[in-house]
Amino acid sequence: MSAFSRRRFLRSAGALAALGTVPGFLGRALAAAEGASGKTLVLLFLRGGADGLSIVPPVGDLAYRAARPTLALAPPGKDGGAIRLDDVFALHPALSPLLPLWSEGTLGIVHAAGLPGATRSHFDAQDFCESGTPGRKSTADGWLNRAVQRATGPDGAFRVVAVQPTLPRMLVGDAPAVAMSSLGQFRLPGGAAAGTAFDALYAQAVDTALRTTGMETFEALREAGSARLARLSPANGAEYGNAPIARRLQDVARLIRSGVGLQVAVTDMGGWDTHVGEGSEKGQLASRLAELGGALAALARDLGARWADTRVVVMTEFGRTARENGNRGTDHGTASVMLVLGGGVRGGRVVGGYRGLARSELFEERDLAIGTDVRSVLWEAVRGQLAVRDASTVFPGFSPGSPVLG
């Protein structure tokens, strides 16, 4: 609530100073002078429960091949084999576009990440991952919104953006956030003329909330239009391709590169619920990973120098069973992998407390056990990118332990 009032105050102060005609870049320069970091946090949610044991297969774990007779990836060096990362872990070959990031140390992997009090329901597990309060259903807002409320940052409509049709649960709350299917769709029918008229109508609104939100909205629309944000071409020869996740991350890159003050971006990707015919080096999961890997690599390249100020966290609601099922797939499990990319990541390593797939080590004798609380990784990203100090305001009841990848 207090952050929201602060925003209102800043907004009206700015409006008084310049009668609503202050150009966006000036406002942002002011915000920057106030100590905004210029850093961006990008959160990518893989919905459906992505199989960490195929994404970063533990090829050095003797129990791995036994648990997955048809799904196990071939060892590094074999035809279609996984890509060696260390003595235990390898990367799914479809993620080979990420290898340069791994080598330069801007990709770190947390294996065996999960939320305590596991549930194997997609609905509940996603809910807890997004509310940030596992076991507690009635939390009305999302952890990332709470984080934004406590952060200082640029004060504009593009500060918090979800590139997906509706605002995800993790962004619901008092801090304003925009959801858009794509930048190309963030516009009014009727173009600039309609924008001008509505701008004037909202500038005269009696309702304060509507007036301030209106001012932000029309400034953002002008910016998006005048900078032709939606048509900004990739830089540095980055090639996104046509996968939906690639188009979404390209929009994220556009918002970062154009300097509109993007502090938090969220998007998601479906198709990870691989109960049947999951595939190995080729197949259902491999196709998804190729899209994901290509999109992330393009984002890193496109951002160029700004990659250092960006952190991308890739997460999912739960992992999948250690053993494959009778349909050459896997069922809902517990721990999975998280990918953390970008500047400030001490990457090039797999961390997280992986305990192995030996029956005695499995959770409830079926799932990879949790080695790292998902919130530790998220909190590290929030602290690093949003400069929030107190973890309990973002994740009530949670105290972060030692650094994971920071």
Next chain:
Amino acid sequence: MAETERVERPSLALAPDPGVARRSRDQSPAPSSLLGLSRDSGAIFRSTHSVSAMTLVLLVGCATASSGGGAPPPAEARPRVGDPLRLPTVAWSAEEQAVHVLNRLAYGPSPADLRALESMGAPAWIAWQLRPADIDDAAVEKRLADFPSLSMSSAELVARYPRAKKVAEARGISMEGKSPEAVRAELLRVVEPYQLPRQVGAELVAARLIRATESQRQLQEQLVDFWFNHFNVSADKGAVRWMVSPYEREAIRPHLFGSFRALLGAVAHHPAMLFYLDNWTSTREGFSLPKRGRLGLNENYARELLELHTLGVDGGYTQEDVREVARCFTGWGIRKPNEEGTFEFHPQAHDRGSKRVLGVEIPAGGGIEDGERVLDLLASHPSTARFIARKLAQKFVMDVPPPSLVDRVAQVFLRTGGDLTATYRALLESPEFWSDAARAAKVKTPLEFTVSAVRVLGGTTAGDVPLVQALTRMGQPLYRAQPPTGWPEAAQPWVNPGALVARIDFGLKLASGRLTGTEVPLPAAAGAPEEVVDRTAEAILHRPLGDGTRATVLAALGASEVMPDGERRPVDGAKLVGLLLGAPEFQNQ
């Protein structure tokens, strides 16, 4: 989690309200014609309106004989029916009153409802709306007959709209090695889209939109919104997709005007809630089943029952109470959730030990009645009265209602044993409801915004995909609110740039006829631009435009431009309506 001290145990014996009984006896004989009554009460209301110092005490009987709603219930069962609505002094014009009442108790003014309300007067119209069974709604009911799923049980829905995977198996379609999209594409070659489970949700959403737009029972529809949201379940969670339509029909709609205890009980027994909050998996500690292994206590329903359904987070319960309540509800389950989906009590899974809930001993050896006893305790608890009163005041009066109003309404709730109609009445008779501070004080939810836009133009909707998508873009995909808190009641989360663009976009599309399945007639745009703008603004906003806004609208219409033939440019009616629907004045109610 609130770990505050327990509040005192409430008295369960409630003295009947002598005032209520007296008013019932004093009730004047019901007039035989609703129309006659309307004219009478309207006349009384208008004539006394000018004497603004006087408190209006109107006797409003509601006739049933000519309204086509069937026989009235026996007087003993609904003692408050037909009681006069006692309004405070209101210094507003009849139109202002009508607009306020329709903005809050209906989905905004439609031309027809505005006329009806102005001629009946607010007290008579509200009394009429408080008895929806007596309101003829045949036209809407006829339209809903197009949606067969609305009247089916969960079992029928599962059988008629089976999971895609099941259809594939039955049709011998192999899903191995295929992406979900590929499987779906293949399925759609053998079955029609309307045979898949999503159709159940589509019909329910369409029905809600049609009812909100066109039902005569407007207050009922607003209350469906309120109570469904209060007892939220999400169609996105597993088998709930087949239970959500029966849930609204069986648990919510029949109890909107009855007792809170009946509503609470219907919800507690309903498979949709038992599934959504996992109570169907909750058993006594140590219980195990051959196929599912060891089971145990699941506190989810118990916690939300206390925090969200009854006492409220600061209602004076402890974590120990949550656990004890959960024990009371062990065994409240579902018979074959993915096939039959009916309530079933499993005595062998029930914890038969003694429990202590809010200081009250529940003796050992009980069965299903343990849960009923908890519901009794909660429904009559003063914290519940306050919590419900506050939420209702927030919905119908203002986002932050005055504590004095909440207290007064809570007292009525307690005194009447949770009689919801009496509670609504107390709220609607309050000076706060009729205060200037309450007028246009709330931001419309996306549902209220879209439906009120269609209604204000006298339009009609089939509840088709484009309207549903517009709601989703504004942040309110119906029946899919994820958390048990439901959609927010206060304005803040609804006002953000993405949602605002979606609202403006919707208004422009609706006005230009580009929202397939939803149609609105445009007001006549003939005449001088100033006249057209004033007339249209009055029809849509029900108040004159401010000078600045008026000039902005005229400029946006190019009203000052002169055509080559010397005539002034005619007003683009669609553009004008789009501007007004997207204007800040139309976002408030």
